[in-house]
Amino acid sequence: MNPTLLTVGVALVACALAVAGIQLYASGRAQRAALIDRLTRATGEQDGGTGRRLRPFRGVDRRVRRTALGRALELRISATGLEVTPGEFVVYMAIAVAVLWIAGQSLLSPFFGPICGFVGVWVALGFLNWQRQKRIEKFINQLPELSRILANATQAGLALRMALSLAADEMEAPAGDELEKVAQQLAVGTSIDDALGELAARLPSRELVVLVTTLVLANRAGGTVVSSLRNLTETLEERKETRREVRTQLSQVSMTAYSVPVIGIGSLLLIDNMQPGALDRMTGSGIGQIAVVAAFALYVVGFVVIRRIAKIDV
Incomplete structure (x- = not known):
């Protein structure tokens, strides 16, 4: 066999395979881009320049979704109807906790920083529960x-x-x-x-x-x-009216549950305003810190108990 013809034939076959490979690669990239675009549109992610907005904190969101707590958080967020991803919620909650921590340390005393941070987490999760219940x-x-x-x-x-x-x-x-x-x-x-x-x-x-x-x-x-x-x-209509009447009757009790901790925190701010440095002196000793923690724990217990009393299943 002529070596020249063999070389030309092998080169043509290699070129044909290269062209087919390039076409297959381009087709795969096009399908992948179409799939990403379809999924992006389905989740409502859009970008101002192209009509699609990319969600922020996508890396954090991927890491959060891999955990069991992240999957539970995603299920809870989906029940609220809020257009926020688990990663975004975690980042926003971390920012709120940091702000409350710093505010508690600067406005009250360093001892209240962690307490304010814990309150931030509790309020964020409570907001999700409130939105879900609503x-x-x-x-x-x-x-x-x-x-x-x-x-x-x-x-x-x-x-x-x-x-x-x-x-x-x-x-x-x-x-x-x-x-x-x-x-x-x-x-x-x-x-x-x-x-x-x-x-x-x-x-x-x-x-x-x-x-x-x-x-x-x-x-x-x-x-x-x-x-x-x-x-x-007919049964659902009757239960709807009954639930509305029960909610109206228990509205005052529900407001009491929220007013109790507000009055307690307001008292601390009032004391510190009347006697500057009083909170620093109070939380400067172990007994004072234990008293503050016990007081906050009692406020939480009172809030939970009142909410339980006001919760009537119809």
């Missing part, structure tokens, strides 16, 4: 309307999956957003039992558990749910 309450108030829409849709002959998608389009937030997540899970093959179970886990309440149980049992049995949903709608 979202749950709003969702509970929408349950009668949701049950009515599902009853009308199933009576019209729609399947339960289609009824849930219709309710997601018809209802406002937070019910519309949560049902949209359920519809997206059903679209990718998740069973109705699992999708509704995750919804009940995100927004736990007795009313939602009853509704989810009714839908799951009806889906398994294959029967009609119209009559059950009609009766459930």
Whole structure:
């Protein structure tokens, strides 16, 4: 065989393989970029110049999500409806703790720095719980309307999956957003039992558990749910009014729970204002530090006890 022809043939084959490799590499990069763009748009990350905003602290967010506490924090944030990632929340909470720590040391005494930092963590987690509870309450108030829409849709002959998608389009937030997540899970093959179970886990309440149980049992049995949903709608309306009356009656007790620690902290600030340096002298000894810690512990216990007394499950 002619060595020249062999060399030319090998070179042509190598060039063809190189061109195919370059095309495959470019196609892979394009698919990866399209996937990143799709995921970025789905999470609402946008950048001012290109119409997409990149989330800050992405490195911190990735590290936080890998931990068990980060995953629990992500689940809690998702139930609040806030557009913030676990990494952003951790960074913002750390900044708030640092500011409160420095403020406590400079305005009160060095002993109060760690206490103010702990209060910052407690307030941040309490804010998440407050937002989550507020979202749950709003969702509970929408349950009668949701049950009515599902009853009308199933009576019209729609399947339960289609009824849930219709309710997601018809209802406002937070019910519309949560049902949209359920519809997206059903679209990718998740069973109705699992999708509704995750919804009940995100927004736990007795009313939602009853509704989810009714839908799951009806889906398994294959029967009609119209009559059950009609009766459930009336029951949810009555429970909605009862919850509103109970909340109104216990509003004064709830305000007492918040006023007790505020009065205590205000007393410390008043004493330090009347006698400058009083807090430094008080926390300069071990007995004074123990007394301050015990006082704050009693305030926390009082707050928790009053909140427990004011919490009535209807």
